[in-house]
Amino acid sequence: MVSLVDETKTKLTEVNSLGWWLPIAFDEGYNAGNTVVKVDGKDVTNLLTPITDDGRMAKLALLGTPGKVTVSSKEDAAKEETVVLSNESQEDAVYEENDGYLPEKILTHEPVAYWDYYLTNYDENGNARISPKKTTYNLNEEKQTHPSYSPDAVLPKNGKAAVTILFNYNTDEEKEWFDGIRKLELVEYNEQKNTINSSLVFDSEKNVAHGQGRVGQLTIQTGQSNFFNNGRYYVRVVSSAGGSALVPIHVVNETVPTLELKETPQSGKNLHFAVSDLVYAIETPIERVTLEDPNGTVSDLKMLDDWYLYSQDLFVLYNDNTDHLPYKGNYKITVYANGFRSFSKSFKVKTGAEPVKEKEQTNGQKMAAYGFDGISTASTGSSGSGSSSGSSSGSSAISANLIFDSDLLVNAHLLEQIKMENDASKAVMKWWDNAIPDAVFDTGDDEFFRWTDYVNKSENQKYEENRMLPFADYRENGALDPNHPATAKEVLEDGLLGDIQYNGNFSRQDAPAITVVQNKEGEPVVLQTEDTEYIEAVQSIVVNGNWQALSKTKYFIDKEASTITIDADVFKAGEEYKLTVDATGYKSQSIAFTYDKVLENDLSLTVDYAEDKEAFAAEKKEDSNKTYYFANAEFTVNGSKGDFLKNLKSVTLLSDEEDAVERNIYTKGVSSSNDVYYEVSGDGKKLILHQVQPGTYKLTLHSNYYTETLRCEFVVEKEKEEIKEEMPAPxxxxxxxxxxxxxxxxxxxxxxxxxxxxxxxxxxxxxxxxxxxxxxxxxxxxxxxxxxxxxxxxxxxxxxxxxxxxxxxxxxxxxxxxxxxxxxxxxxxxxxxxxxxxxTKDMKLAGDEEKLLPAPELTGSTTVDTGDPLVLTGDEEYLKAIKSVKVTGNDEEEDAALEFKVNGTTLTIQTGTLDSGLNEVVIEAKGYDNQSITVTVESQKADTEIEVSSVVKERSWTGDYYLLIRFNGVEGEKLKTFLKEIDSVAVNGTEYSKASVSSLLRSGEFAPHATDTSYSNDNYDCLKVSASGLSEEEDNEILIYTKNNGMIKCKLDKKWKLIKESKTLLADEVLPSEIVTTPTEGVTTPEQTPEEPKTNDENKADVPDGDKKNETDDANKAPEVDEDKKEDSDESKDTSDEKKDETSDKGDADKDDSKDESGETGDDSKKNETDESKDNDSKKDETGDVKDDTSDKEESDGGKGDASEKEESVSEEE
Incomplete structure (x- = not known):
């Protein structure tokens, strides 16, 4: 009995969600092309589709269950074999159309390693691969790949980085391609991929041991044109064996950036980190941030939603919207940045839920670690290991949209089920196993259908009718999917990924192949295809990713010949080009090629010694007390018309001295002044070396486009010197x-x-x-x-x-x-x-310097108070000649310039920057010796009466409250100095830290503040204190410490209003023997003299109309004062009120003294002062609230208080 098929592998097979199939495994010598296949007696040979390249594995799409399949030989019909498939058979079990059984494409998403996602794979012609060229597999050969690899190159602070690129160097094809590498180009790391250095200098090393195989290694030094900085680049590697590769490289700074915690990590609260050594220009270099939680789950975080980098020194992990720190335990945040090594920070969270062990997690919890939320959403978790042909690798992953060809996928499934898979089919299945399907569609169709709806309706028909639902029937009532991703990559036939496709290009038809049929320097480039419809649909041609398409005047389309002819002046000989052709209804396709250059042949390099000489003569040269012997050496490129030296790539020189190293020679100005340099003659036929010292050398010339290297040896000797007597110089x-x-x-x-x-x-x-x-x-x-x-x-x-x-x-x-x-x-x-x-430094000949006059003596006191100017008098001519006034620094500080002004015989020096105590001040004047004087700066004395005059509550744009604390007893420059010397503030026992600037005040900080910045930002007039430490439950105490004034105490009530206390001893019959604290507004004490009531006219300016009636009554009802008004009046007391209260505490003797001091005014003066104070205390604004006397005083003092702040504080009190 003849065996035509393997019955163990020819059996009914269901592919999950992708139909019913009958795979047929032919025996040796038979295939789909030389046999006839019948199912239940019906010839279905023409419905077979191949699984393998050679046709030994084929398949039939099924709608129902067939009974048997019979296979016979076309050459000998007697050779026949029947395989029973089932005991029952359904009519029309085989799908009898050539298409429409399945959707052509399946759109999915999954985590893909950065390496795989951004790697561009090229075909044998050097063209970028985009879509699979076939859907079958070759079981008879091993898959060969040529991926490149470039580890991060470390750039030292004051050095160069060595970038290495590795290619496989094992097979003959790999060796031929690597050996043919003749050009490297540096390309910008962006979508345009602009070439920024078209001729990188590099070293090549073949057959290097690496792991279990061999590699070819390319080494490139930074410091070349446009290649100085850290960051990402591409390197385009061009081989004469065909095609080019675009390799991503990464140059990183030697110093690793660091993250430092600025606070205790807490669940649900934003976490701030200080960042160091992450220096960049404009755009943030951070490309990716991951967070590992106590469960070991690594999540990708999104910028703005989850984190943000403020400037170069503050990184914030947001936890207010989404809590990234929900569990107790250890976390690790890792930052990946362009141009920098990755850097991490581990920390512990002590609050939060208990971590959930992985085996206890639900599927939803596990999927949440990846954070999938749609087709184009980024994956936020880690993925398994992989390589450039399979799945994503490591935790460096990006959520990518992947497109599978359904036939390619079904073939891989069938090979897997019958145990005949190869590396390529395994790689395809590995991508599929990790994928999450989203939609299905046909090529050339803009309609996408929901994957879930398609599978569900197919399964429903199988349940109801025991029949398979073809996609052609499903799409009539299928559910459309509105989500069309902007980018996607297709899974190729060998498990690699195609190039990134944009703007729905992947839903168009595959473009037919285009080949370059004419390509020669000076002649047009001709492209040809066999598809006439395609050539008619061509709309644009883009050269090397240019933002603008090639002008239609630069090319001609011949529809009959199916060719595109592009003008020669578009191209430059020897350069690599990538033409992207766009045609309506077709996918974009790119054709890469090198515009062939006509090279000079039979070239040689000869030495041009002088006639009858066998060496170049070096002449003597003296420089910087050194003597050199330099020669100019000429060489001719025989057989050249100038092209070889026109494209000169490198010149190297090797001395015959022991341990000599071959060195690169550059054009003039590149190296130091005494180094050898070269120039090329105008006709391009000669090379001249300048400043060659005596010795024997080997010269080597490399030129772009030429694989041939020119070499020669030459000699330089010292010339015979004539001893000449030197004349004296003038x-x-x-x-x-x-x-x-x-x-x-x-x-x-x-x-x-x-x-x-x-x-x-x-x-x-x-x-x-x-x-x-x-x-x-x-x-x-x-x-x-x-x-x-x-x-x-x-x-x-x-x-x-x-x-x-x-x-x-x-x-x-x-x-x-x-x-x-x-x-x-x-x-x-x-x-x-x-x-x-x-x-001399004054640009005079030494020995001819100007003689300086002694500086005249200056008169006046050299002792000043802090902030006061120093005023001296002296000779008017001398003062006019003053160039600078400086205060000398100590060993660690530089001299600092002081501002000064001269008016006639008066010199005024500003001393605001001088330290308290003794300062040495040096005066420099043109034509005079320097004069030094000692200035004594007396600081404010500890007993200076400085006290808090007002406290205003304000709210920042972030919603945080702060206080503006103002003082009396000091003003002007002394006030600024006083505020700057405040070095410690404690709020309710909690010590605050001093902020660098008040505009960036944070929780638990204080700083001197300028409410009026019209003059300068350091025009300080108050102290700004964070309200984070204040209580709303009880009174508050603020202690302010200065360098020279000791401690100032400030008390606030629970509404954060200033408490100004006056201790008054009342009559025994009211409160016997008790010292009480009462508000002074409206209270008539025994020491006060009742004033005569004012007329209505006198009160109009002071009291709002609605309050006139009750003003007198309110003033005499101290025990019944409304609490809010009491607090407002307490806060609004000015200095005169406080002094009045203090006076009221004194005995009768003090009262008499006070009267004596009042002079002639006597009691009337005291009464007027009391009336004024009372009027001020009772003033109200338009809202009826009591005004702050301090604010009124500030306005009268020239606007030192900020009007906007005062208005805002009033509204806060309301």
């Missing part, structure tokens, strides 16, 4: 500083020379070979001095335009001259002795 007799005569020219210094019988100044100047000012090398100016670099020129003092050119002096730019100390100028001239002269 004498410098004067040096002076001059202003430029033209606005574009720089100021300059001039050295004038003295002629002698032995030396001609002009001859000397024309033979100058080197000028050095201090440590700065100067260059001779061709015409005028440069504003951009140190230069010198010969000049004629009597002829500024140098028409006669009777040179007698040298002009220097001021770059090298010091304004702090003297500067040595060294000049060397051929045939003359070296000349050195010294220029």
């Amino acid at each position: 004498e410098v007799v004067k040096f002076s500083k001059h202003k430029a005569s033209w606005s574009f020219d720089p100021d300059f210094g001039r050295a004038s020379f003295k002629n002698s019988t032995k030396t001609s100044v002009k001859d000397y100047l024309t033979k100058i070979t080197s000028v050095k000012v201090g440590k700065t090398e100067y260059t001779k100016a061709s015409y005028s001095l440069s504003s951009y670099k140190p230069t010198w020129k010969m000049s004629d003092a009597d002829d500024p335009d140098n028409n006669v050119q009777n040179f007698d002096c040298i002009d220097f730019t001021l770059d090298g001259f010091s304004t702090e100390e003297s500067t040595d100028v060294t000049i060397q001239a051929e045939g003359y002795e070296e000349l050195t002269f010294t220029v």
Whole structure:
């Protein structure tokens, strides 16, 4: 009996949610192409679809249950085999259409490793892979991949980073591709992928042991053009073997940023971290933040929703909307940032729920760790391990939309069930096993259907009719899915991921293949396809990701020939290009190629010695007391018309000295002034090396596009020296500083020379070979001095335009001259002795300095109070010459300049920045010696009567309350100094810390505050104190400590109003022998003299109309005063009220003294003062509330109090 199929693998198979299938496994020598297949006697050969490339595995889509399948050979019908599938058979069990059984595409989402998501895979032609090219699998060959890998490159503070890129180097194909690498380009890490360095210098090393295999290694040093900073880049690697690879690289700073806790972590409360060493420009570099909870679950956090980075030093983990710290235990937050190593902070939360062990978690809790909320939502959890061909790897994952081809997926399922899977099908299944399906659709159709609805209706039909529901029938009544993701990646036939597709491009038809049929330097590029409909639908061509499509005038579409011809001037020979073609109804496709360059052939490098010479002659050169021998060496590229050197990539030189290292040679100006440099002749046929020292060398030239390297050896020898007697240099007799005569020219210094019988100044100047000012090398100016670099020129003092050119002096730019100390100028001239002269810091010739006069004595007191100016008198001419006034610092501090003003014979110096005690002040005046005086600053004395005058409650924009505390007994500059010297505040026993600025005041902080910032932000007039430590249940106590004034106590009631106490001894018949605290408003004490009632006219200005009637009654009802009014009146007492209260506590003798001190006014004066105080205390605003006397005083003092704050405080009291 002949066996045509493997009966153990040919059996009815259900694929979960993807239909009923009959896989047919053919035996050796048979396949779907050379057999006839019948089901229940009906020929279904044309309905077979392949599972494998060779057709030995095929399948039939089923609607019901068939009874048997018969397979026979097309060559010999007698060879036949029947496999019984079931005891019962249904009619029309086989689906008899070629499409419509399943949806063509399935849209899913799942966590994908950053490596996989951002990795672009290329086909054999170097084109980016987007969609699968086939849906079958090859079981006869091993899958070969060539992924690249680049670890983070560490950039030292003052050094260069070495970036390494690894490629597999095991198979012949891998070796051929790596060996053909001839060009590396640096590309911006963005969607445009702009090339910012088209010719990176790199080193290549083959066959390097790595793990269990071998790799090829590329090494690139930072410091090249546009490659200096940390951050992410792409490197485009181009191989002559075909195609290119775009490799992401990451350069990170050597210093790892740190997170430090700014408070105790608590469940449900925002957590603040101080950040260090995370320096960036504008955009935040943080790319990802993860949080590991006590369960070990790692969650991805979203910026703005879950965290935010304020400036460069404050990171906040938000817990107010979503509590990320719900459990007790240890947490770990990790930050991943562009250009930096990842950094973490572990911390403990002591409040919250008990952690839930993983085995006790519900499925909902487990899924919540990933935080999926739709197609395009980011995954917030970690994922399993994986690689570039399977699943996501590690915890560095992103939630990605993945699209599966249903036929590719079904084939992988069937291979898995019959145990015939390969690496590619396993990789596809690995993606599917982790995926969450969202929708189904057909290619070229904009309608997406809900996955759940599709599966549910299919299962319903199987239950009700025992029949499979084809997708073509389902879509007639299917539920549409409105969610169309903006981006997606397709799973390819080998389990890799296609390139990212945008804006629904993945729902269009696959574009037919386009090939480059003409590609040669100087000629148009011709693209061709076999699909005429496609060529007619082409709408645009984009070159290298440009934001603008190529102009239609630059290409021509031939519909009959199905070609696109693009003008030659669009391309540059030898460069890599990526053309993206967009056609209506088709997916975008890209074609990558190198515009072929016509190369020069049979080239060689020869040495151009002088006639009859076998070495280059090195001439003597002296510089900075050193002697050098330099030669210029010329070389010719034989057979070249200039293209090889035009595209020169690198020049290296290797000495024959022992342990010599091959070194790179650059053009002039790149290396130090005495290093070898090269230049290329105008015709591009010669290379000239300059400043080559004696020795034997090997020269190597590399050029872009050329795989051929040119080399030669050459020799440099010292020339024979003639000993010449050097003449003395002319004498410098004067040096002076001059202003430029033209606005574009720089100021300059001039050295004038003295002629002698032995030396001609002009001859000397024309033979100058080197000028050095201090440590700065100067260059001779061709015409005028440069504003951009140190230069010198010969000049004629009597002829500024140098028409006669009777040179007698040298002009220097001021770059090298010091304004702090003297500067040595060294000049060397051929045939003359070296000349050195010294220029002082005042730009005078040393030895010719101006003699300074002794400073005249200044008169006046040198002792001042803190903040007061120092006023001295002296000689008017001397005072006019003063340039600066400084206070000398100690060993750790620099001298600080003081503000000063001269008016005639008076010198006024501001002393606000001087410390209390003795200060040495130095006065510098032009033409005079420096004068030093000792200034004594007397601080405010400890017994200065400074006390709290008012306390106002305010509310910040964040909703937090704070107090503005004002003082009397000190004002002006002394008030500012007093506020700055407050170094400690305690609120109800809790010590506060001092904030750096009052505008950023936080909980538990205080700071001096300026309510009027029209002059400056440090125009302090009050103390700003956080209200976080105040109580609303009982009275509050604030203790204010200063450096020189001891402690000031401030008491507030539970409504945070100022309590001003006056201890008054009342008559025994009222409150015998008891000291009580009472409000003074409206209370007539035995010491007060009753005033005569005012007329209504007199009261109109002081009392609102509605209150006139009850004013007198209210004033005499102290025991029945309303509590709110009592508190308001207590707070509004001014200084005169307090002093009056204090006076009321004294005995009769004190009362007599007080009367004596009042002078002629006597009792009338006392009565007037009482009346005034009473009137002020009873003033009310338009709302009827009592006004704060302090606020009135501030307004009368020039607006020191902020009107807006006062209005806000009134509203708060309401």
